[in-house]
Amino acid sequence: MDRSLRSRLEARLGDYLRAPVYQRNDETEIRIDPGAVPEVLRLLHDSVDLRFEILADLAGVDTGEVMQVVYHLWSPMSFDWLRIVADGLSRDDPRAPSATFLWIGAEWLEREAYDMFGIIFEGNRDLRRIFMPPDYTSFPLRKDFLLPDDAARSPGGGVRHVERTHAPATLADDPKAGIRRAPVS
Amino acid sequence: MPAPQHPPRPQTARPAASAASPASAASPASKGARRTRRPAERQPSLDDPRIMLDRQISSDLYEPIPPYPTRTEREAEFYTLGDGEMFLNVGPHHPATHGVLRLVLKLSGEQIVDVDPVLGYLHRGVEKICENSDYYHVIDQVDPLEYLSSLFQEWPAVLSFEKLMDVEVPRRAEYIRVLSGELLRISSHILYMGFLALDLGGLTPILYGFIERDEIVEMLAALTGARMLFNYFRIGGVNGDLNHEFMSRLGDWMSRAGRQTEANAGLLNENEIFVRRMRGVGTLDRATALSYGVTGGNLRASGVPFDVRRAHPYSIYPELEFNIPTRDEGDSLARYLIRVDEIRESLKIIDQCLHNMPDGPVMAKLPRLLRPRPGRAWGAVEGPRGMLGVYAISDGSDQPFRFRIHDPSFVNLETVTTLLPGHLLADTMAVVASLDPVMGGIDK
Numbered sequence: 001m002d003r004s005l006r007s008r009l010e011a012r013l014g015d016y017l018r019a020p021v022y023q024r025n026d027e028t029e030i031r032i033d034p035g036a037v038p039e040v041l042r043l044l045h046d047s048v049d050l051r052f053e054i055l056a057d058l059a060g061v062d063t064g065e066v067m068q069v070v071y072h073l074w075s076p077m078s079f080d081w082l083r084i085v086a087d088g089l090s091r092d093d094p095r096a097p098s099a100t101f102l103w104i105g106a107e108w109l110e111r112e113a114y115d116m117f118g119i120i121f122e123g124n125r126d127l128r129r130i131f132m133p134p135d136y137t138s139f140p141l142r143k144d145f146l147l148p149d150d151a152a153r154s155p156g157g158g159v160r161h162v163e164r165t166h167a168p169a170t171l172a173d174d175p176k177a178g179i180r181r182a183p184v185s
Numbered sequence: 186m187p188a189p190q191h192p193p194r195p196q197t198a199r200p201a202a203s204a205a206s207p208a209s210a211a212s213p214a215s216k217g218a219r220r221t222r223r224p225a226e227r228q229p230s231l232d233d234p235r236i237m238l239d240r241q242i243s244s245d246l247y248e249p250i251p252p253y254p255t256r257t258e259r260e261a262e263f264y265t266l267g268d269g270e271m272f273l274n275v276g277p278h279h280p281a282t283h284g285v286l287r288l289v290l291k292l293s294g295e296q297i298v299d300v301d302p303v304l305g306y307l308h309r310g311v312e313k314i315c316e317n318s319d320y321y322h323v324i325d326q327v328d329p330l331e332y333l334s335s336l337f338q339e340w341p342a343v344l345s346f347e348k349l350m351d352v353e354v355p356r357r358a359e360y361i362r363v364l365s366g367e368l369l370r371i372s373s374h375i376l377y378m379g380f381l382a383l384d385l386g387g388l389t390p391i392l393y394g395f396i397e398r399d400e401i402v403e404m405l406a407a408l409t410g411a412r413m414l415f416n417y418f419r420i421g422g423v424n425g426d427l428n429h430e431f432m433s434r435l436g437d438w439m440s441r442a443g444r445q446t447e448a449n450a451g452l453l454n455e456n457e458i459f460v461r462r463m464r465g466v467g468t469l470d471r472a473t474a475l476s477y478g479v480t481g482g483n484l485r486a487s488g489v490p491f492d493v494r495r496a497h498p499y500s501i502y503p504e505l506e507f508n509i510p511t512r513d514e515g516d517s518l519a520r521y522l523i524r525v526d527e528i529r530e531s532l533k534i535i536d537q538c539l540h541n542m543p544d545g546p547v548m549a550k551l552p553r554l555l556r557p558r559p560g561r562a563w564g565a566v567e568g569p570r571g572m573l574g575v576y577a578i579s580d581g582s583d584q585p586f587r588f589r590i591h592d593p594s595f596v597n598l599e600t601v602t603t604l605l606p607g608h609l610l611a612d613t614m615a616v617v618a619s620l621d622p623v624m625g626g627i628d629k
Contacts, residue, residue: 061587
């Protein structure tokens with residue numbers, strides 16, 4: 001845990017932080033509004049005491065209630081990975097600003113997040129599906145996209161009836177009955 | 186702004202390749218009969234094998250223009266031909282694209298104007314499968330992604346799970362992980378050298394490369410029980426301890442590995458044709474490489490000394506002595522030479538592992554059913570192609586709530602959109618092979 005990174009982040013990004021800086025193991029996590037992504041990434045990238053210049057990953061997350069865009073950054077100034085969670089995208093119309101103005105490589109990562117979650121990155125010049133065929137209409141990594149052959153969650157399936165931790169998927173009456181939801185954190 | 190809905194297709198493109206259109210049916214005589222059999226509004230897929238039977242093969246079957254409205258401005262711009270330009274499909278079935286990669290090249294004469302890589306031919310939805318299997322099963326699901334070095338795909342997965350569960354890995358297990366990982370890195374790099382030469386027309390290095398790779402794979406088979414998809418790392422350790430066959434094979438091989446590596450490298454380093462086809466081709470400068478998020482040898486060939494083993498140490502790498510080779514040229518030759526240097530460094534690491542190998546258990550004590558507390562973890566390791574990462578979210582159940590796999594080849598391959606334009610068609614192979622993509626990881 002890099003305590004000094006925490007104070008540097010609080011000093012630089014005070015107004016943008018939507019939750020206290022969270023640190024565990026070798027990771028530092030901040031939570032911001034999706035609208036603040038360009039300003040925050042620009043500050044993290046350009047500040048002389050932060051210098052987060054390598055975009056390690058960009059991922060979409062569906063928590064079952066909201067969508068998130070999660071960035072992982074690396075900097076030579078800190079021995080922690082930095083995780084930026086742009087939280088609270090609506091599941092019906094998830095929109096977030098693109099990071100391609102800073103990292104061109106985010107273009108394909110955002111295409112992947114669009115393909116899998118339907119998150120629309122405003123400012124990405126080439127936001128089309130990257131893995132699934134062009135006539136595909138679903139977003140497979142969303143939590144309400146249930147696998148048809150998911151034996152572990154089918155009502156009669158699985159070998160650990162007693163220990164099963166989440167409800168079996170029942171699409172018949174309530175399509176959202178079997179959706180797993182992320183814990184509140 | 187990218188429109189999620191399909192914009193109307195520009196009229197400059199050819200009419201849609203509608204195989205169902207009656208005008209393109211085989212002959213006027215059979216036209217009527219076919220029409221009654223099949224309704225006119227049916228739109229058969231271009232993949233339909235019957236397409237070859239019920240219509241004349243026209244040249245537009247081979248055009249790469251998508252048979253659907255273009256979706257973004259960039260796609261519309263790419264699929265509009267300028268004066269004297271043509272499209273050329275390279276792949277998905279092409280011996281030099283390292284798997285099912287399809288590159289749509291826009292050519293002007295023999296010069297590449299633009300390139301549109303098309304992915305997804307190998308997409309299996311591994312992330313979704315992992316989110317629906319329990320923590321132990323994730324490891325064998327991720328194995329076939331990086332199929333040339335599959336231990337490196339297991340490693341970030343177990344690393345992130347160990348962070349989620351605060352598991353302490355025994356030191357002997359860490360040493361075995363590093364030992365087997367570095368062996369596999371050498372095997373992957375040797376194969377890279379061979380395939381790179383093969384794509385440029387040299388047949389010999391791949392044969393020598395496979396001698397070394399076969400020996401490494403055989404000794405890993407003695408250790409793990411499999412030749413390619415090892416399924417060896419476990420959460421909290423490794424599956425089995427070192428055994429006699431592995432150690433004796435490793436000792437035999439180590440006695441000649443250094444010499445053999447120099448011989449293999451000399452075959453290419455001193456080959457004038459090879460060097461002249463690689464030098465100055467596909468130059469990736471430092472700023473562009475950082476902007477693309479390139480990692481691994483491709484980034485170090487552009488002068489950035491970023492190696493996760495040193496930049497963000499994991500396992501026992503802080504205790505080991507090795508160098509991070511970097512080069513400033515950033516061209517295909519530099520990317521190749523970095524790999525040769527890394528083989529030498531890996532041999533040093535293996536030597537240290539063998540000398541310092543501690544005694545003790547190779548697995549931590551863990552329950553049969555893993556249910557980590559709710560939380561999030563990111564684990565990243567340095568593979569042969571760059572940084573492999575896994576972002577795992579736990580919701581307290583026995584399956585990961587979110588399992589995100591970051592593959593280095595995916596980002597490395599993205600750079601062909603800037604590296605290829607301006608080069609000749611024949612340089613496509615040199616550039617793509619020097620980036621070392623593995624389609625299993627790219628397509629997930």
